[in-house]
Amino acid sequence: MKLPYAEVRIDGKGAWVEPDDVDGASDLLATHAATDVLILCHGWNNTPGDARALYERLVTSIVAVRDAVPGSRRRQFAVVGAIWPSIQWAPPENSGAGAGADGPAEALRSEIETMVTGAAARRRLLALVDRLEHDPDAAVQFVEVLRTTLPRSTKGEDAAAFRIFRSAPALEVIEAVRGGADETAPAAVGGAAVLDLAAPPEPVDGGGAGLFSSLIDAARNALNIATYYTMKERAGVVGRKGIARLLERLHADHPQARLHLVGHSFGGRAVTAAADAARAPVSSLTLLQAAFSHFGMARNWDGAGTDGLFAGVPAKVEGPILVTFTRNDTAVGLAYAIASRLARQIGAAIGDENDPYGGIGRNGALKTPASLPPGKLRAVGGAYDFPPGRVASLNADSYITGHSDVTGRQVAYALLRAVDAPG
Template sequence: MKLPYAEIEFDDTGERVHPGQVKDAASVISREKATDVIVICHGWNNTAAQARDLYTRVVESMHMVQGEVPGAASRRMVVIGVLWPSIQWADDVDSGAGAGVADEQETLQDMIRARIDDASVADRLVELVPRLEASSTAQEQFVALLRKTLPASTEGEDEAAFEMLATGDVGEVLSAAKGGTDAPDALAAAGGAAGIDPMGVAPLDDGGGAGFFDSIMGAGRNLLNLTTYYTMKERAGAVGRNGVAKALEALHDAAPDARLHLVGHSFGGRAVTAAALATSAKVSSLSLLQAAYSHFGMADDWDGTGKDGAFEKVPSRIDGPIIVTFTRNDKAVGVAYPIASRLARQIGAGLGDQQDPYGGIGRNGALKTAASLPAGTLLDVGGAYAFEAGRVSSLNGDAFISGHSDITGRQVAYAVLTAVATGRS
């Protein structure tokens, strides 16, 4: 890495795995006489090696563009990498067109092994996969096992979908997840019957029979993605509230003159947003890179009944700008939300887009957010941003972000460092 670096590791509840790491990080900050501390948090990467590789590439891009960012060249920056036990989430979606049944089964089995923490549950799910096509009993058992991995409850903009997933009729849950013509009428109108792909990447019917997503294997894959989403939603929130928030306070106490900045990718975006809401330390900027939470997360009265997003108060807690990258190219953020819409019987013109109550912030930017500036565009290096303290700038990254994990380019680094450099010195 080209910038001084330290890391802090948390378990799935937000407890520090190595208590001495915060003190070590503070020592690096002190030794470097840092003016700015950038705390970066990964998302779906499920190994420390993957997270470190992501951080290395992000920091290298920051180093490359630092001299191009107005006001950033003279700043002494230290990067703190957060490590936490995330579950792998789909980086992109393969429609499976032309794949045989055996291939679809193997794909689902591999996903189960990668994403279900409880080995005994994973083994039982894997054993059920070959029977899913022909056995309604196997389907019921499959859904029941997935439900065992869900958190006890959820809060926020997706409660209705969670309740359906956790307690709804198994046949309806599977139909919603399939999106095919056997779904209830309202659901079918939003999906399979209208020829809309639930993932936004391929037609449901490729002309040669049922496509991957309207098969029972596709339903299993979709439900696994959605179950992973709720598991990660709870875990990322705990890591942010209980872990990152307290670490920020400790770092601020050790180096009160250093400005603190939060950068989160994917579910790491939820973690750092939760940290910003919970911490007593002053946060000088917040950068959400393809974040995996609702586009109404920071919204005011998102549903017309007076309900605010879970993170509605976050903009008022940030001493500098908040930036959000979003793109239609992010298939991973689009995985859970269209299925959630079907489960909750929310019928929009475009599943997963701005009209969908269950759209993601990494797909559509921050919506119905009082603190938002008009949506803008992710610029090339050298472009002029007009970020403002306490305001949310949603940046369309279609031109530079090709997928969920494509956040290591110079254009993203330039936007992040512009946010870092904006505000008081």
């Protein structure tokens, strides 16, 4: 690591795995007389090694662009990496014919082994895989088993989709996640049409199977969306309890050090929850392809007086809030597109800014009074104006090519400009 680094491990219930980790982080700040602390939080990573590699790449870019940011050289940085038990999202490019030499069934087996933590549910799901090719009842049973792995409830703007996934007839759920390559919601969800699970996948694009058209692919998509809701709940707990307490401890030990939260994917949800809960000042908040609703910080997002789950966060962050978003983010885009299908939102542009179930990593922060007009992620040296307490959503289509492509120098430069802003 090119900057002083400490690591704090947090379990799925938000507890510090080893209190000595936090002592070590506090000692690091003292040893290096840190003026600014970057608290980094990963998202959909399957191992601590993945998280550390992400942090290493981002810090390397930060160091590379420091000279381009006024005032950055006067700051003494320290980095604290949060490590929490996340689960890997299965990327859509592994679907169907792209699932590798062993085919989609083997891909599904591998994903069950990786993504399902309960041993009993894992065994039951694995036993259904071979039947999915020829037995529609197996798909129904697959959904029913997945439901046993879900959290009891979930809060936020996509709660209706969660309730449907948890309790609607399994056939409706299968139809919603089976979908097609155009990402439109199936008209039969919630309606009178009957799903023929035995029907062969409809050909698209000159004869190939749709992205989620087969029952195996529908099962993979259902597994992904179950993982999504599990990680959504866990990230909130990690942020509200583990990271918020970490901020309070570091501020108590080092009140002169400015605390900057940086979260990727569900790590964005975790650090936003931490900023909301912590009784410690947060100097800036950077959300890199965050996985929560584009109405997460909104006021009256539905026209009926409903505020986003994190509507109070802009008033709690002393400096700016930076949000990267891009249409290139298929992980966030697909997660919310599926939520739209489940919630019976019918349309041709599901997941975009017109969809009530769109993601902030896809569309930026919407209906948020503290927001600046949307801008663009710029090249190193580009002009930014990040006023304190405002939300700056930056379209990153030109520089972020996918969900995890968040460690480039353009991202690092924008992050440092947010850190350097008054607050």
